Amino acid sequence: MNIYDVSRRAGVSIATVSRVLNGNPNVSEKTRTRVLAVMDELGYTPNVFARGLGLGTMKTIGIMCSDSSDPYLAGAIYHLERQLRSHGYDSLLCCTGPSLENKKTYFELLLSKRVDAVILAGSKFVELIGQNNDYLIEAAKELPIMLVNGYLDAPGIYSTVCNDYEAMYTAAARLIDSGRRNILYLYTSHSYSGLNKVEGYKNALTDRNIPVRREYIHQCSKDLNASRKLLEKLDRLGLVFDAVMTSDDSLAVGAVKYAAGKNIKIPDGLAVIGYNNSILSYCTTPEISSVDTKVEELCTTTVDTLMSVFNGGNVPAKTTIAAEFIQKQTTNFLC
């Protein structure tokens, strides 16, 4: 008999049960009465060790990511594990790969292990169309679901996001204000984060009376040479561009390789902007100006938020972290 049984039977989240146990006023009278009735019915008594954190739990958090060897996600997992450990929680890691079917299977598995919460690392877990998020919305009735740089509006789901829109808008605006007019935008995915980024790019152009042209926006795989090949092709087709913005450093590395192959001088002949400020952006000559998406802060905040949920605190459904533009050698505007 534990808090999950109570939460399930009462049809409320464990966070709500936790709130009731902690006497938190942020629970409706109707809900409080129902939860207490279920506890009574099930004969549930929280033991003396089960106050606040870790109420009769396994003290284990499931961490799901699509690919932990991606540099951004590898950093996120490292920080999540360290932070959870500092609160006495184990991290059960699941690398799901990209398929939705696999994600669902792993999720079921984590639920069956009775983890205390699930953290989804990376914005690829929230599908933006159709009923594909229903399994998350359903599960969030049973345990807290934390999204690291993803957003889904449903009870029991808590998001910590980076302000990708702002970051991309500002970077594009600076490029334009320093005289660039033909800015390519390369992106990897249509995730929540991905859509915010491209919106930032588009709005910066529109606000400065530069037309948003479809032939300047391209999807590209993360393979380091894919963006190089794409730029070579666009160049052959006669497209003129003086800057490349990307949704991921790996695409920017390809742009630097493209420029090296064509003897184009960076940044004078071509400005390049990466994203995530990962180790990749430091490998090239010149080093790539990029956006620090504050992955450590994102993870620390995610875990802090989770601990507040466990404590029955009043927790915002969405916390936003400010990104920071790191100018290195592939741009030359004033910051």
Added chain:
Amino acid sequence: MNIYDVSRRAGVSIATVSRVLNGNPNVSEKTRTRVLAVMDELGYTPNVFARGLGLGTMKTIGIMCSDSSDPYLAGAIYHLERQLRSHGYDSLLCCTGPSLENKKTYFELLLSKRVDAVILAGSKFVELIGQNNDYLIEAAKELPIMLVNGYLDAPGIYSTVCNDYEAMYTAAARLIDSGRRNILYLYTSHSYSGLNKVEGYKNALTDRNIPVRREYIHQCSKDLNASRKLLEKLDRLGLVFDAVMTSDDSLAVGAVKYAAGKNIKIPDGLAVIGYNNSILSYCTTPEISSVDTKVEELCTTTVDTLMSVFNGGNVPAKTTIAAEFIQKQTTNFLC
């Protein structure tokens, strides 16, 4: 009551208990009698689900690494998790950081969680001097300890290693045979793997009558610019070198940056060889020739070996995987 209690009371490894339960002949009659006596005494009966794999266990493996955001270790963790999952095992991740004290603490923690085995990813877990490995040797009496690219000769410890010595010897020999005479060697650590690598370098020189000179061998941090700065300093001091071999791609990236800063043409003016063939070696222009240390194969073999241990199979204490030299653009010898 489970297999651990039996193993502890009988003073044998769980692998041995497993062997007895599976009727494996690879157990001495004396040990078999003692194990069966303890089972009797404790009233232990393996249940119907507890045959072969996962005998009354949590089906959870602890994975320890010093830093999961390191590209090599991030890859290893990804493959270990996927492989363990395919056998129905959960992965409990522990990022220990570099301190021995922390490693010991985490190790104790994993033991207290009653994981079925511990996998130590990366060669930094085995200390080459003093009594610092005693805690591992002691623990291996209770559960299997798997080393990924580390080696420690003790019962219950199983190693899967890459033949770093061979790989480094061959690379150095090819450099010499193609006319290089002043080969710098930069390395990051004195781990098991680190010592094998430098031995390969030294022996290739000696076998070709080239003196091993202390001023050509330097330790360097993994920071991408540390090796660049070191090479600049050696150059200022008047040291002449026509090739740089490194124990990690990150050091090789710094060497390519050094050459770019000094307008030295690669590979004609300077050959550079990385190690691990990580994504970093593909980021630079020119791309860095490197040694593929077969991390996926290393991890698959580690997990396969572990499953054999659980099944009571006859398991070698050490399995060696062949590395492969990947020639890219920073070397020009014939392979």
